[in-house]
Amino acid sequence: MEVINIKGTDDTPNVILDKASGQFEISGRSLPEDVNQFYEQILDWIDAYANDPLDRTEFNFKLEYFNTASSKVILDILLKFEEIVENGKEVIIKWHYHEDEEDMLEAGEEYSDIVEIPFDYIVYTD
Amino acid sequence: MEKEKQGFLDFAYQMYKTMKTNEISLVYEGEVTQEITKTFTSLTEKSLSKSAESNAVQKKVFNVMVECLQNISKHADSLTDEDEERRGIVMVSKGDDSYNIITGNIIKNERVAGLQESLELINSLDKAGLSTLFKQQIKESTISEKGGAGLGLIDIAKKTGSKLTYQLKNSTSRCPFLS
Numbered sequence: 052m053e054v055i056n057i058k059g060t061d062d063t064p065n066v067i068l069d070k071a072s073g074q075f076e077i078s079g080r081s082l083p084e085d086v087n088q089f090y091e092q093i094l095d096w097i098d099a100y101a102n103d104p105l106d107r108t109e110f111n112f113k114l115e116y117f118n119t120a121s122s123k124v125i126l127d128i129l130l131k132f133e134e135i136v137e138n139g140k141e142v143i144i145k146w147h148y149h150e151d152e153e154d155m156l157e158a159g160e161e162y163s164d165i166v167e168i169p170f171d172y173i174v175y176t177d
Numbered sequence: 178m179e180k181e182k183q184g185f186l187d188f189a190y191q192m193y194k195t196m197k198t199n200e201i202s203l204v205y206e207g208e209v210t211q212e213i214t215k216t217f218t219s220l221t222e223k224s225l226s227k228s229a230e231s232n233a234v235q236k237k238v239f240n241v242m243v244e245c246l247q248n249i250s251k252h253a254d255s256l257t258d259e260d261e262e263r264r265g266i267v268m269v270s271k272g273d274d275s276y277n278i279i280t281g282n283i284i285k286n287e288r289v290a291g292l293q294e295s296l297e298l299i300n301s302l303d304k305a306g307l308s309t310l311f312k313q314q315i316k317e318s319t320i321s322e323k324g325g326a327g328l329g330l331i332d333i334a335k336k337t338g339s340k341l342t343y344q345l346k347n348s349t350s351r352c353p354f355l356s
Contacts, residue, residue: 062215082243084211084250085324116236118243119328126315151232154240154336161312 055096063089064114068096073105077128078113078147081121090124097131104135104142113147113175114155122158129166136168147173200271208262209253209282214246221269237336238276242269244329245280251323253282275339289345299330300340307335 052070059065059079067076083089110132117125132142146159156172163170196204202224203217218239225235249265265282284292302310311331318327334341 061219062211082214082247084247087320087324116240116243118247119332120247120320120324120326122328122332123315123318123320123326149232152236153233154236157308161308165312165316 052096052100055093064117066093068093068100070100070105073109075108076111076113077125078111078115080116081114082116082118083121086120086124090121090127094124094127094131097128101131101135101138104138104140107141107143108132108135109143109145111145111147112159115149117158126162126165129162129168133166133168142168144168144170145173146170147175150174150176201268202271203267203269205267206264208264209246209249209267210263211250214243214250217246217267218242234276238269238278240336241278241333244333245278247325248329249280249282251321251325252284254285254288255283293345295330296341296343299334302334304335304338307331311335 054071055066055068057063057066062080062082062084064077064079064081067074069075081089112125129144132144136142144159144163146156146162148155148159156174159170159172195201203221205213205217207213221242222235222239225238230238246267249267250263253263253265255262255264263282265280268277268279270277270279299307299310311328314328314331315326320326330341
C-alpha cells in the first residue's frame with residue numbers, strides 16, 4: 052500500500068499511515084475549515100487498509116487540539132477500525148494526552164465509550 | 178471640523194481606557210473567515226503563553242475561541258440575501274477569575290427558535306449530561322455542507338464548565354450573544 056505522510060500545519064495535523072512499517076499516527080492540531088476535504092484521502096486509505104489489515108494495528112492519536120468538526124471525523128476513523136476488530140484482527144488505540152490536559156483525556160474516554168476498541172491512555176509531559 | 182476631530186480622539190482615548198480597565202485583549206467587527214480565526218487564536222495563544230495562565234486554561238480559551246469563530250464563519254446570516262459575507266463581533270476579555278469570550282452575529286428569525294432550544298437544553302445539563310448529549314450527537318450527526326457537526330455549542334459548554342449566557346436582540350441587529 053502507498054504511504055500517507057502529511058506534514059502538519061497550524062490548522063491541520065501530521066498524518067502517517069504506513070502499513071509496511073506498521074506506523075499509524077495522527078498528531079498535532081486539527082481545525083481545518085473543510086474537514087471533509089482534508090480527511091477524505093485518509094478515510095479512503097483506511098477503507099482500503101480494512102480490506103487487508105495487519106494482525107495487530109496500533110493507532111496513535113497524539114492531538115494537541117481538534118475542533119468539533121474534526122471530532123466527528125475522528126469518530127468515523129475509529130468506527131472503521133472497529134470493523135477491523137469485528138473481523139477478528141487486533142486493534143489498539145494509543146491515545147496520548149498532555150498531563151495538564153484533562154479535556155484531551157476525557158475526549159479519548161468518550162470515544163472509547165462509543166467504539167468497541169481497546170484504548171491505551173498515554174500521558175506525556177514536555 | 179477641528180472640534181469634531183478632537184471629539185473623536187477623546188472617544189478613542191475613552192475606548193482605550195475602557196479596554197484597559199476591563200482587560201479587553203481583542204475587539205473585532207467584520208467578516209470572520211478561517212484566516213481570521215487562525216490569526217485571532219494564534220494572537221491570543223501567544224499572549225496567553227506569556228501570561229502565568231496554566232496550560233489547561235490556555236487550551237480551553239483557544240478551544241472556545243475556535244468554536245465561537247467557526248460558528249460565525251459557518252452559521253452567521255446577513256440582513257440581506259445578496260450579502261454572503263459571514264460577519265460578526267468578537268471580544269475577548271479577562272475577568273476576575275475567568276475569561277470572557279463574547280461573539281455576536283446576525284441570525285434569521287426562522288432559526289432563532291431552534292437555536293434557543295439547543296441553548297436551553299445545553300444549559301439545563303450538568304457535566305455528565307453534556308457528555309451523554311455529545312456522544313449521542315456525534316454518533317448521529319453528519320458533517321453538514323457548511324462543515325459543521327452540530328457539536329460546537331455542546332463542546333463550548335463542556336470545556337468552560339459554565340452556562341452559556343446569551344441574548345437575542347430583535348430587528349436590525351438580530352444577534353445572539355454567546356459568552
